[in-house]
Amino acid sequence: MKIKIEYFGIPRQRVGVASESYEFDGEETGIHDILRAVADKHPAFQQHCMDGETINKHMVVNLNGNQFFQSQDGVTRDGDALLILSMDAGG
């Protein structure tokens, strides 16, 4: 299965690209596993956006522009887009 990751705000600054694709085996992949894969590929993401094995509390993920996930319990399927962004809005 193929997932598109889109980065916004600090995650984009650290990763250095606006988006990239990841491929995983199986029909479903947990958000936690996707974040692990991103962190493995991008050490700066691990350092600035993760808190150990989980995304830090100042970041949030969103699936396909719809549901937000802070618990990282969500599941993705082929063709999904996972957005990773800085938490706070305001301005």
Add this chain to the structure above:
Amino acid sequence: MSTPNGYHQQYLEVDVTTGNTKYHRLSTKLLKQTIGGSGLGTQLLIDHQAWKYDPLSAEASIVFAFSPLVGSPLTTSAKFAVVSRSPLTGRINDSLASSTFAIAGKRTGNDALLIKGRAASPSVLVINEDKVELQPADQLWGLSAEEAEEKLRKQFAKDYSFAVIGPGGEQLVRYATISHSGRHAGRGGSGAILGSKNIKALAVRGKKRTGWHNTEALIAQARDLSKRSFGPATEKYRELGTAANLLVFNRLNCLPTRNFQRGSFENVVQLSPEAMNVARDKMKTSCAACTIGCTHVYSVAVDGKASRARIEYENLFALGPLCEVSDQQTVLQASQLCDYYGLDTISTGGTIAFAMECAEKGFLDEPWLNFGDGDALLKAIHLIGQNKGLGKKLAKGSRALANELGKNTIAFAPQVKGLELPGYEPRALQTMALGFAVGSRGADHNRSGAYEVDFSEDVDRRNAGTSQARLAVETEDKAAIMDSLILCKFLRGVFEDYFAECVLLLNLITGWTLESKDLIATAKTIVDAKKQFNILSGWSPEEDTLPERMLTSALEDDEQASLNRETLEALVKAYNLERGWDEAGFLQTTSTGV
């Protein structure tokens, strides 16, 4: 009873018609009930019956309110609130800004300055510890706030600080700002109130300091807070500024575009800070006493001359996508022009975008005023700032323009209670839709942080339920405390336990022994007071709504982003009950003494 630390326990009333001054004592009970800033300012306006008067009349009052934290070593604490009845909305208005004006103003020995009357000619109101006087400002009239402030700095001693209006305030533009070292008390038109009083600037200085109850612990807390303010909670603001929201909001279809017809903008990328950082020189600045440094200033050449423009998300959204203008240079220039004239960028962009749609639909005979036309945008801003031609109509805001045009154009005027909506599409962020509808000063992202709820896993942001009312109340209560203490809202992500940490800071300064629950009760008292002011000024429940178009049609580019009147009314009713008011939104009791 002795004066609590952090306060002078008095405020100064100045009548600029007569030059008379009066010092009023503030009771400890009232200070505990209102803290300072917005809370204190609102209560003083109620005491002076400011709801009775046309905001631009001589009888109207305007309050500059400081806070117990001003002058302390706490990061972001050099802030003050300007509170009045708004000439744009007719309801309560509180706008905040950061600068040394807060510190110098408080050192005059006052917790607030209340100004009423009308000077006979353009004047500078000079306030220090032992003297209050009016000085001629004829040489300053017509200058931008920045130009006027520069002249004042040369004219006055170094320890003076200034609050200044630009030409927009002089021309009584209903959304004119008050400026301080380039920062603005921006929303609701407080600049027009000073303009109506013939006050070009306030000049303040003093040496009166207020003590701190526990200096050692306060300094330790200040160090810790500063250290945390450099952490990940504020990284986005430091690195990209608030403009970082632009691409996120666009992706989520909540970036208001083409006068709130769409939630995304095709050419958004070139306006993003990510693109500007590559294309332009940039410098970062901070407000006085702030460690975060969220202000990003970009180079912009105007008529061949190099200059700089401050960019925030709200400037970008209102002067870019909302008017469908995508040229980076033009949007920076438009933002710079708003600074020059002293205009609130949100209301400026909102009113122009509305006028563009009216022109497009044939309701307004201004064929040059087209969406996407950068030159038209710049021309319209000049007309507003100079109060000429079409600018005379635009200077009164979108609601007044709609009322003048008729033909139900009010259905798509982007305002609540007369205040133009900031850059959060309410159909795509429906807890925020509630926050906008019930906001005491109108559609407002600074008094309600309900968008935080929409950006969480707790809710479906495009399908609001009444349980979200409680969450909206919580964000509003937090904002009420932030705006009264006063601390910058960008610190909110730094706090682990918001009310506990805020009350600790207040106790360390004052010596009080308040608890979190006391601060939550204070927040409710402050929100109640604002509601009370509005009720006294003529508020009716019908005002707590959104423009008709937002309740009858989905976003063009996101059919899931749809909200109807029944849903919003249910949300508002749930909010009112959560607040302890009746279903319609009237107070059951009042603690404001009126």
